[in-house]
Amino acid sequence: MATLPIVQYEEKIIETVENNSIVVIIGETGSGKSTQLSQMLHRRGYSKIAVTQPRRVAAVSVARRVAQELGVQLGEEVGYAIRFEDRTSRNTRIKYLTDGVLLRESLADPELNDYSVIILDEAHERSLNTDILMGLMKRLVKLRSSNLKVLITSATLDGDKVSKFFRDCPVLNIPGKLFPVEVLYSKERPVNYLDTALKTALDIHVRQPEGDILIFMTGQDDIEKLVSKLEDEVRSLDEGSCMDAIIFPLHGSLPPELQVRVFNPPPPNCRRIIVATNIAETSLTVDGVVYVIDSGYVKQRQYNPSSRMYSLEVVQISKVQANQRAGRAGRTRPGKCYRLYPSQLYHDEFLDVTVPEIQRSSLAGSVLYLKSLDLPDIDILKFDFLDSPSSESLQDALKQLYLIDAIDENGAITSIGRKMAELPLEPSLSRTLMEANNYGCITEALTVAAMLSTETALLPGQSKTEKKRKRPLSNLPDGFGLGDHIQLLQIYERWYQTDYDIGWCKDHGLQVGIIMYSGISMIKWLVSASCIFFPKLRHSGHTATYYLQLTTYCSVGAGGLFVILLQISTQEPKNNPVLNFLPPSKSKVLPPATYPYDDHLNHYCSHLALLLGPEPSGVRGMTFARDVRKQLSQILQKIAKEPLDIKENRKGEEFRRDYRNLRKALCVGYANQLAERKMHHNGYRTLGFRGQIVQVHPSSSLSSDELGKFPDYVVYHELIATPRPFMRNVCSVEMKWVIPIINKLNTLNVYKLSGGGMDHVEEESGIPDLPKKNVEVSAAADDNESRIQAARERFLARKANK
DNA sequence: AACGGCAAA
Structure with missing residues (x-):
C-alpha cells in the first residue's frame, strides 16, 4: 500500500482541493487513485464522499478493497450502491457507486446535499452518464461553492480540455506504477491485419522470451478466425523448438466460464496467447501479459439522428485507447507493444480522445432526464456539455419526446414525462x-x-x-x-x-444470465442452496434433481474481488471441488438456524462474490x-x-x-417508432421525418397473412443497419391507433419545441427567420397528409371487401 | 434470410 505513487502527493492533493472547488487528477494506471483519493479526503474530515465508476464490478471491487484497507465492515463506513443492490448504511462515509446510480440520486435531490465530495472516476472513458454528470457538476459547484468539492480523474491527453471546461481548474499529475513499455510501429498499414497479427504473434512466440501475448481485434468473427489459425500454426511448430502456447479467445459474448479461463495461470513452459476485443482494454485485466499486439481498430456503435438508425462500424481507435492498450503490456514487468500501423498514422490521424458516447447515441432518454431536473437557467439545446452533441441530435430527441407526450409543443416537460423519467x-x-x-x-x-x-x-x-x-x-x-x-x-x-x-x-x-451475489446476499444464497454442502439440490416442487459444481474461480479488478462460477446441471458432476474449496470445518452442514450468520463464514465470504449461472452469454x-x-x-x-x-x-x-x-x-x-408497409412489397417506411425504407429483421416472430403480407403498421424497438437497414423487435398495430399519431406529427414544430419560439430577440426582430427545420415540417406535413389519405382509402377498401 | 464492440439506470 505504502508503495502506491499517489501517497507521496497527499499533501499537494489536499492543499489543491482545499483551495479549489474542482480539481482534475491525471492518474495513470496503477497510481491508486480509485482507492486512495477517497481515503485521503476522508482522513481530512470530509463528511461524505461519493466515487463514481462506469462499471458495476469496479464499484463493488474497489469498495471492497477500501473497506479492507480501513479494516471496516463493507456496508458500514465504506459501502457501494449499484443497480439492484445498495450496500450502504447511515454510517457510510465513503460510497462507491455507478454513475447511473448517482444520476438517479440527483433526480431525488438535484443538489446532492448528502455529499461533500464527489469524485468522477475514469472520466476519460467518456461514457454517456459521466458526460452528463460533468455538465451537472459544473452547475453544482456554483450552487454549492461553500460546501462541495468535485474531483475528476482523466487521462493525459484529455486533462487540459477537462480543466478548460471547468474554468481552468488545476490539474494534478499522478504517475502510475506501470513498467516501461517499448512501442514498435509497423512500416505501413497492413493489407490484411488478421494475417499480420498472426505473423507478429508467431514471431514473438518463437523469438521472444517468456511472457503472455495479448492481441486486440475488433470482433468475435475475427477472433475466432485468428484463434484457429494460431492453433494450426502453433501445432505445426517443431516440438521442442520453443515453449508451448495455449490460445484463448476473449470477448463479451463468450460464456463467463470460458472468459475466466484466461485467469488461470498457464502450465510451466507455456505461453498464453489471448485474442481479445476491447473488453481487455478496461473491463478485464489479465496479469502476465508482456506483449501487446494492437490492430488499431475497434467496433463502435453509431447513431445517426437524421435516419434514427444505429450502425456498428469498425473505426480507428483514439490515442487514449492506443495508450491504454499498450499499458496492458507493462503491468508485471517491462513489455512491448506492437502497433500494426505506422507511427505517422498514429500522430497525424488518430484522434486524441475517443468520440464521446454522447455524440454517438440517441439522446431521448438523456434529454428527458435533464428536463425532469427542472434546471431553471438551462435551455436543453444550450446545456453545457464537455463535448456537445449535434443540435440535430438534440432536436431529434425533442421530436421523439413530443410524439410520446413527454414534452408539450413548447418543449416543457409534461406530467407524463415526469413520471417517465423516474x-x-x-x-x-x-x-x-x-x-x-x-x-x-x-x-x-x-x-x-x-x-x-x-x-x-x-x-x-x-x-x-x-x-x-x-x-x-x-x-x-x-x-x-x-x-x-x-x-x-x-x-x-x-x-x-x-x-x-x-x-x-x-x-x-x-440465456439465463448471471446472478451476482456478494456478502450477506451471497450467504443467504449459500444457505438456501445448501447443495454446496450436499452435492444434490432438489428443486422444490419438481422432480428433477440438479447438481452444482464449482467450475472455476478467479480474481478480477484492482480490488481483488473473487469470483466463483458455479454450474447447475442435470448431470452428476464427476468431481465436486466445492467441498475442497470451502474451509473444512464448514464443508458439512450449515443448518438455516445458524443464519445470520456464522462469524467465520461471514468473514470468509466478505471477500468473495459469487457469480451463478449455467451458461450465460x-x-x-x-x-x-x-x-x-x-x-x-x-x-x-x-x-x-x-x-x-x-x-x-x-x-x-x-x-x-x-x-x-x-x-x-x-x-x-412507440409513437416515435412507427412504420407503414409499402404498398406492393413487404418493406416498410418509417413514419416521421425523412422516412427510411427498412425491412423486418429475419429473426422476428412477426408473421405474414395468407397472402404473404405483413401487417400494414408496426412499431419497432430499434433500427439497425448491419449494413442493410432492419427493424429489430417489431409488433403489429392497427391503423386506427396510428391515425392520431400521424395527426400529431403534423402539429410538430421543432422551432417551438426547442424553445426558439420564446426567444425574444428573434420575435421582436420581426423577420420570420424560420430555421430550415420549419420548411422540413411543412414538407413532411404534405407528405403525411397524402399518406393519411392513402391509408384511409385502403382502410375503406378493405372494409368494403369484408 | 441475418449475424452482436463495451457499458449502465
Whole structure:
C-alpha cells in the first residue's frame, strides 16, 4: 500500500482541493487513485464522499478493497450502491457507486446535499452518464461553492480540455506504477491485419522470451478466425523448438466460464496467447501479459439522428485507447507493444480522445432526464456539455419526446414525462407503461419492458457445438405472429409457470444470465442452496434433481474481488471441488438456524462474490429480466397516486389471442417508432421525418397473412443497419391507433419545441427567420397528409371487401 | 434470410 505513487502527493492533493472547488487528477494506471483519493479526503474530515465508476464490478471491487484497507465492515463506513443492490448504511462515509446510480440520486435531490465530495472516476472513458454528470457538476459547484468539492480523474491527453471546461481548474499529475513499455510501429498499414497479427504473434512466440501475448481485434468473427489459425500454426511448430502456447479467445459474448479461463495461470513452459476485443482494454485485466499486439481498430456503435438508425462500424481507435492498450503490456514487468500501423498514422490521424458516447447515441432518454431536473437557467439545446452533441441530435430527441407526450409543443416537460423519467427505461418503454396502466395491461407491459431490457435473452449460445445443435425455439411461444414484444411476453410467462426454473431456460436455448451475489446476499444464497454442502439440490416442487459444481474461480479488478462460477446441471458432476474449496470445518452442514450468520463464514465470504449461472452469454438473461421487472414495478407503485393492479404474472391466459390493449399501449409508447408497409412489397417506411425504407429483421416472430403480407403498421424497438437497414423487435398495430399519431406529427414544430419560439430577440426582430427545420415540417406535413389519405382509402377498401 | 464492440439506470 505504502508503495502506491499517489501517497507521496497527499499533501499537494489536499492543499489543491482545499483551495479549489474542482480539481482534475491525471492518474495513470496503477497510481491508486480509485482507492486512495477517497481515503485521503476522508482522513481530512470530509463528511461524505461519493466515487463514481462506469462499471458495476469496479464499484463493488474497489469498495471492497477500501473497506479492507480501513479494516471496516463493507456496508458500514465504506459501502457501494449499484443497480439492484445498495450496500450502504447511515454510517457510510465513503460510497462507491455507478454513475447511473448517482444520476438517479440527483433526480431525488438535484443538489446532492448528502455529499461533500464527489469524485468522477475514469472520466476519460467518456461514457454517456459521466458526460452528463460533468455538465451537472459544473452547475453544482456554483450552487454549492461553500460546501462541495468535485474531483475528476482523466487521462493525459484529455486533462487540459477537462480543466478548460471547468474554468481552468488545476490539474494534478499522478504517475502510475506501470513498467516501461517499448512501442514498435509497423512500416505501413497492413493489407490484411488478421494475417499480420498472426505473423507478429508467431514471431514473438518463437523469438521472444517468456511472457503472455495479448492481441486486440475488433470482433468475435475475427477472433475466432485468428484463434484457429494460431492453433494450426502453433501445432505445426517443431516440438521442442520453443515453449508451448495455449490460445484463448476473449470477448463479451463468450460464456463467463470460458472468459475466466484466461485467469488461470498457464502450465510451466507455456505461453498464453489471448485474442481479445476491447473488453481487455478496461473491463478485464489479465496479469502476465508482456506483449501487446494492437490492430488499431475497434467496433463502435453509431447513431445517426437524421435516419434514427444505429450502425456498428469498425473505426480507428483514439490515442487514449492506443495508450491504454499498450499499458496492458507493462503491468508485471517491462513489455512491448506492437502497433500494426505506422507511427505517422498514429500522430497525424488518430484522434486524441475517443468520440464521446454522447455524440454517438440517441439522446431521448438523456434529454428527458435533464428536463425532469427542472434546471431553471438551462435551455436543453444550450446545456453545457464537455463535448456537445449535434443540435440535430438534440432536436431529434425533442421530436421523439413530443410524439410520446413527454414534452408539450413548447418543449416543457409534461406530467407524463415526469413520471417517465423516474423509470430506468428508454422513453418509449416508459411511455408504454404509463399507457398500459390505463388499459389494464400493466402486468404484461412490465414484462415486455423487462424482457426488452435484457437485449440478449433470446440469443443462441455462442460456442461452435452450440451452433450445431438445432435451437429448440419451436417449443417456445411464437407471439401468435403478432410480433416480438408479444413473443417475449409469452416466453416470460412460460418461465414464470415453471417457477423460474433455470433448467427450463437451458432446455429452450434461452440465456439465463448471471446472478451476482456478494456478502450477506451471497450467504443467504449459500444457505438456501445448501447443495454446496450436499452435492444434490432438489428443486422444490419438481422432480428433477440438479447438481452444482464449482467450475472455476478467479480474481478480477484492482480490488481483488473473487469470483466463483458455479454450474447447475442435470448431470452428476464427476468431481465436486466445492467441498475442497470451502474451509473444512464448514464443508458439512450449515443448518438455516445458524443464519445470520456464522462469524467465520461471514468473514470468509466478505471477500468473495459469487457469480451463478449455467451458461450465460453476456450478463443479461432471464434472471436479469426478473430483477428489472421487480424494480420497475416497485418504482411504478411508488409514483402512482393510487395502488396499481400489478400482479407477479398471469398464469395460463393465452386465450388473449390478440393482446389488443397491450398492443394499443405499445402503439402510444412507440409513437416515435412507427412504420407503414409499402404498398406492393413487404418493406416498410418509417413514419416521421425523412422516412427510411427498412425491412423486418429475419429473426422476428412477426408473421405474414395468407397472402404473404405483413401487417400494414408496426412499431419497432430499434433500427439497425448491419449494413442493410432492419427493424429489430417489431409488433403489429392497427391503423386506427396510428391515425392520431400521424395527426400529431403534423402539429410538430421543432422551432417551438426547442424553445426558439420564446426567444425574444428573434420575435421582436420581426423577420420570420424560420430555421430550415420549419420548411422540413411543412414538407413532411404534405407528405403525411397524402399518406393519411392513402391509408384511409385502403382502410375503406378493405372494409368494403369484408 | 441475418449475424452482436463495451457499458449502465
